[in-house]
Amino acid sequence: MGTFLFNVLAIFTLVTAAGVVVNRNAVNASMCLLLSLVGVAGLFVGLQAYLLAFLLLLVYAGAIVALFLFIVMLLDTKGDARPTLHKLPIAARVLAVGLVGLGVVSFVAQGKLPEPAIGTAPAVGASLKLYAYQLFTTYLLPVQILGFLLLIAMLGVIVLSKRFDGLEDIK
Amino acid sequence: MIAPTLNAYLAVAVLLFAIGLIGVLIRRNTLVVFMCLELMLVASTLALVAFSRYNGTMDGNVFVFFILTVAAAEVAVGLAIIVALFRKRQTIQLDQLNTLKN
Numbered sequence: 319m320g321t322f323l324f325n326v327l328a329i330f331t332l333v334t335a336a337g338v339v340v341n342r343n344a345v346n347a348s349m350c351l352l353l354s355l356v357g358v359a360g361l362f363v364g365l366q367a368y369l370l371a372f373l374l375l376l377v378y379a380g381a382i383v384a385l386f387l388f389i390v391m392l393l394d395t396k397g398d399a400r401p402t403l404h405k406l407p408i409a410a411r412v413l414a415v416g417l418v419g420l421g422v423v424s425f426v427a428q429g430k431l432p433e434p435a436i437g438t439a440p441a442v443g444a445s446l447k448l449y450a451y452q453l454f455t456t457y458l459l460p461v462q463i464l465g466f467l468l469l470i471a472m473l474g475v476i477v478l479s480k481r482f483d484g485l486e487d488i489k
Numbered sequence: 490m491i492a493p494t495l496n497a498y499l500a501v502a503v504l505l506f507a508i509g510l511i512g513v514l515i516r517r518n519t520l521v522v523f524m525c526l527e528l529m530l531v532a533s534t535l536a537l538v539a540f541s542r543y544n545g546t547m548d549g550n551v552f553v554f555f556i557l558t559v560a561a562a563e564v565a566v567g568l569a570i571i572v573a574l575f576r577k578r579q580t581i582q583l584d585q586l587n588t589l590k591n
Contacts, residue, residue, distance in 0.1 A: 324493040328501045335505055335528055339512035344520050351524050354505075358531050361501065364493075365542040370553050374531075377557050382527065382564045389568050390520055393575050414514045422507045426500050443542060443550045452551050464558050471562035478569040481576075 324364055331357030344390045352383045367443035498539035505532035519571055519581040523564075530560050 334357060337350035355378045362371035442448055453461055505528060512525030534553045541549030575581050 321493050324497065328497075331501065332504055332508065335508045338521070338524055338528060339508060339516065341521075344518055347521050347524055351527065354528065355531065358505075358535055361498070361535060362538055365498070365538050367538050367542065367550055367553075370534075370538060370550060370557075373554070373557055374534075377561055378527070378531070381561065385564060385568060386520065386524060389572065392572070393520070393581060411515050415511050418507050418510050418514075422503055425503050429496065429499070429503075431495060431499070440545050441542065442545055442547050443538065448547055449551065449554070452547050453554070457551055457555075460555060464555060467559065468562055471566050475565050475569040478566070478573050 324361070327357050327360040327364065331361065345387065348383055348386045348390060351386070352379055355379045355383070365443065366441040369446060369449060370443065495539060495543045499536055502532045502536040502539065505529075505535065517583045519574075519583055519586075522583065523567055523571070527560065527564070530556060 331354050334350045334353040338347045338354065341347040341350060355374060359371040359374045359379075362368075362374060509525045509528035509532060512528065513522050516522050516525065534556050537549040537553050537556075541547070541553075571581055574586070578586065580586065
């Protein structure tokens with residue numbers, strides 16, 4: 319991928335991600351999240367990980383953002399209300415954001431890794447066959463555990479969304 | 490055609506992670522905090538895919554595969570918890586959910 323396309327996608331991703339943080343309206347924030355995920359999927363295509371880009375769009379943009387939108391509509395909260403200002407939490411937030419900013423600046427300004435040449439490394443992420451091979455040999459046990467995890471998550475969601483009065487009900 | 494460097498991809502991933510972290514720190518709406526958490530997860534997957542591509546290994550890509558699955562389960566359970574919380578307390582603003590304070 320050319321540097322120009324990379325720059326466009328990177329700036330698009332970061333600007334829309336900032337939109338998630340600054341938007342007062344939760345619906346607009348989730349729309350910005352969707353755009354940011356599309357940008358990241360574009361970066362994945364630039365890294366020749368086509369399957370992962372497709373899965374990111376399908377799982378994140380298709381399922382997760384839709385779920386977020388559904389819950390935002392369901393709860394219907396009226397944006398962020400103006401908070402009552404306490405000095406200590408405000409100072410803590412400013413300090414935390416400053417520290418995060420300092421970390422980012424020091425990484426971007428001074429972070430230097432030994433640069434592997436992209437021409438020499440094969441684009442293994444582009445081949446669907448390699449994914450299948452890895453998932454069914456080296457990572458067979460994690461795949462099965464993930465299946466159980468999804469089952470447990472489904473059962474947990476069903477239990478959580480059942481209406482019950484206090485802890486006595488589940489005994 | 491000049492390919493962007495590994496450092497460039499990592500810088501984007503770090504910035505995306507920092508934006509997500511700042512969102513988690515300063516927002517009070519639980520749903521938006523959760524969205525910012527998702528941004529942080531996506532930033533870490535971007536770093537993994539970049540490392541995988543530049544070193545010619547498969548492990549990072551497969552790991553991203555697993556992260557996507559876990560994120561789907563996490564979002565389902567987290568949103569169910571938020572809905573249950575809203576039914577109990579009628580609010581999802583973080584500064585009003587302070588039962589454990591003091």
